[in-house]
Amino acid sequence: MKNENAIVIGAGIGGLATACLLATEGIRTTVLEKNDTPGGKMQEYIEAGYRFDTGPSLLTMPFLLEKLFSRCGKNLNDYLEFSEPEIICRYFYSDGTLFDSYSDPDKAIKEVQNIAPADADAYRSFLNYTEDLYSKTADSFLFNPLYEFKDLKSLNWLDLLSIDAFSTVSDKVDQYFESDYLRQFFKRFTTYNGSSPFKAPATLNVIPHVELNQGGYYVQGGLYRIAESLEILAKELGVTFRYNTPVTEIMVKQKEATGVKAENGEVLNADLVFANSDATDTIVNLLPECALSKRKRNRQIKIEPSCSGFVIMLGCNKQWEQLRHHNIFFSSDYKKEFEQIFEQKVLPDDPTIYIANTSYTDKNHAPEGGSNLFILINAPYLSDDQDWELLSINYRDKIIKLLSDRGLKDLENSIKVVKTITPFDFYNRYGSNRGSIYGTSSNNKFSAFLRPRNKLREFENIYLTGGSTHPGGGIPLVLLSAFNALELMKR
Numbered sequence: 001m002k003n004e005n006a007i008v009i010g011a012g013i014g015g016l017a018t019a020c021l022l023a024t025e026g027i028r029t030t031v032l033e034k035n036d037t038p039g040g041k042m043q044e045y046i047e048a049g050y051r052f053d054t055g056p057s058l059l060t061m062p063f064l065l066e067k068l069f070s071r072c073g074k075n076l077n078d079y080l081e082f083s084e085p086e087i088i089c090r091y092f093y094s095d096g097t098l099f100d101s102y103s104d105p106d107k108a109i110k111e112v113q114n115i116a117p118a119d120a121d122a123y124r125s126f127l128n129y130t131e132d133l134y135s136k137t138a139d140s141f142l143f144n145p146l147y148e149f150k151d152l153k154s155l156n157w158l159d160l161l162s163i164d165a166f167s168t169v170s171d172k173v174d175q176y177f178e179s180d181y182l183r184q185f186f187k188r189f190t191t192y193n194g195s196s197p198f199k200a201p202a203t204l205n206v207i208p209h210v211e212l213n214q215g216g217y218y219v220q221g222g223l224y225r226i227a228e229s230l231e232i233l234a235k236e237l238g239v240t241f242r243y244n245t246p247v248t249e250i251m252v253k254q255k256e257a258t259g260v261k262a263e264n265g266e267v268l269n270a271d272l273v274f275a276n277s278d279a280t281d282t283i284v285n286l287l288p289e290c291a292l293s294k295r296k297r298n299r300q301i302k303i304e305p306s307c308s309g310f311v312i313m314l315g316c317n318k319q320w321e322q323l324r325h326h327n328i329f330f331s332s333d334y335k336k337e338f339e340q341i342f343e344q345k346v347l348p349d350d351p352t353i354y355i356a357n358t359s360y361t362d363k364n365h366a367p368e369g370g371s372n373l374f375i376l377i378n379a380p381y382l383s384d385d386q387d388w389e390l391l392s393i394n395y396r397d398k399i400i401k402l403l404s405d406r407g408l409k410d411l412e413n414s415i416k417v418v419k420t421i422t423p424f425d426f427y428n429r430y431g432s433n434r435g436s437i438y439g440t441s442s443n444n445k446f447s448a449f450l451r452p453r454n455k456l457r458e459f460e461n462i463y464l465t466g467g468s469t470h471p472g473g474g475i476p477l478v479l480l481s482a483f484n485a486l487e488l489m490k491r
């Protein structure tokens, strides 16, 4: 492979990880990115002394980053410093009840006993159940490219019969818990891959395992340090980066890609093409129309995206003692909230509000005495009848008022910096399918099998990486997509 050259389209986490792995194999690698920074949806925003991560704020399964760095001959700890906030997240229920989640089992049980004493045993057994799901699904669905017959053959079919693919997250959680508090708490994890707990298969109850049993991590300085460190690593390995270079076409000849065309008309030849661009965009827009069957293109167009997000970043000259690093203000009617997002495709009128307040951990993320509130609300993916310019300001003001009513006293008057990001911005800036932020949704029991695999079967040398491909969205799965793509290339 020594004389081969590869082009990676996109410098998101998937593209960066892929570039590092390719360079480690001795392949000359160039990354072409449409924007002017690495990281894709993982970005940072700094204004007037306030600093925000504009994308991910929680890292799970950090051992995958460790694996990536060590595969590239480096030690992760030379690049990044991790910490684990003692309270993983503070929850504020609509009736004023407060609940802190911990990965420490004793502390967690104490908290559960405060709000739902009758469910303490159920809490323990539910976590065992999520661990069991992980052990039955991780090798089969995450660490496995699921590409050809031999991948399917390696599955343990007996295990697969007991991973609850035929009931929903919500049904299973309701079976375990009496308490509405714990029901809402455990249903929220489905949003980590942008899906509805009322539709997604109960298999997704595996997600609480990776946070509550394995731990939720922060990277000192902010999660954007991950993107920066991957770019540094890639450059050390000899990868070339070209920013402000949107790719408009993957050029193909029969069953092979020959290279790509950039927006400025430049043609770059390549032996291998790895697309970290959204899979729908790659299949429908970057490949020539005649390169793939109409059926395949239509199937890709019809695939349901994950939800999007409505983000408000507030730099405030005030601190609220009740806030921790991660905070969730729950809505009063979870079912209605998800119906509004996924069925009616409107912004929920009583949304669940997530706030990352990294200045709680990283004091220099806000001027002294201030806070940097990164507010995220699950929002519908783009549809024809939304006007985000119009919606944006009203909704932002509504959320600020809502938070003030929920205890962030005087929020309106403490704001020094304000910036919003809408679903349209996610589409426009990163080319993500209808503004989705976690790739495709899992609102279907077969979704694990519907996501595009990490290699296009129709071509010898086109690979797909990133959250819109197998095994799914979120930093850990995106890293796994890069490992899978590399394995398929080696095969």
Ligand SMILES: Cc1cc2nc3c(=O)[nH]c(=O)nc-3n(C[C@H](O)[C@H](O)[C@H](O)COP(=O)(O)OP(=O)(O)OC[C@H]3O[C@@H](n4cnc5c(N)ncnc54)[C@H](O)[C@@H]3O)c2cc1C
Binding pocket: 009, 010, 011, 012, 013, 014, 015, 032, 033, 034, 035, 038, 039, 040, 041, 042, 054, 055, 056, 057, 058, 059, 060, 245, 246, 247, 248, 276, 277, 278, 281, 309, 311, 376, 429, 430, 431, 432, 437, 438, 465, 466, 467, 468, 473, 474, 475, 476, 478
């Ligand atoms: C607000 C928010 C909060 C999140 N929170 C978390 C969290 O707490 N934990 C977590 O694990 N995950 C979280 N996620 C999800 C996580 O950010 C994503 O799953 C992950 O970053 C996606 O990486 P990617 O490589 O798949 O794609 P992207 O980040 O979308 O990168 C794709 C890159 O390709 C570029 N590109 C696209 N088309 C072209 C083209 N034609 N030519 C050149 N370049 C192109 C884009 O500009 C982009 O840089 C969050 C996401 C958002 C937006």
